[in-house]
Amino acid sequence: MYIVSLIYTASLERIDDALPAHREYLDAQFEAGNFIAAGPKMPRDGGVIIASHMPRARLDALLAADPFAQQELAAYDVTEFKATRLAPDLNLPRPETP
Numbered sequence: 001m002y003i004v005s006l007i008y009t010a011s012l013e014r015i016d017d018a019l020p021a022h023r024e025y026l027d028a029q030f031e032a033g034n035f036i037a038a039g040p041k042m043p044r045d046g047g048v049i050i051a052s053h054m055p056r057a058r059l060d061a062l063l064a065a066d067p068f069a070q071q072e073l074a075a076y077d078v079t080e081f082k083a084t085r086l087a088p089d090l091n092l093p094r095p096e097t098p
Contacts, residue, residue: 001036002059003079004049010073012044021067034062046074056080 008015026049029035037050051059059078068074 001053001081001083002049002051002056003081004051004059004063005041005077005079006047006049006068006074007077008044008046008074010071014071015068015073018067018071018073025066029062034059 026035026038030038033052034054035049035051038047040047051062056078063069063076063078066074069076
């Protein structure tokens, strides 16, 4: 799994202008099973995406398709982690066994 931290590199006005396209992009990624959670940081200087397990190159390609990336409105910091424990009632992919 991955934690993707978006850091806005443009004004909130420009972010808000691109937000409808970004939300459509997120909807498609959730529908495809690529993303598990997403939302803005507080304070609103970026956002966070939790992505499913996939090859890193695939994630990089997906992130490059984000309107925020295409319009150079955000930088992306990606951290990969291996989920070994999940809360029992979460509807997430089960962690991989070692």
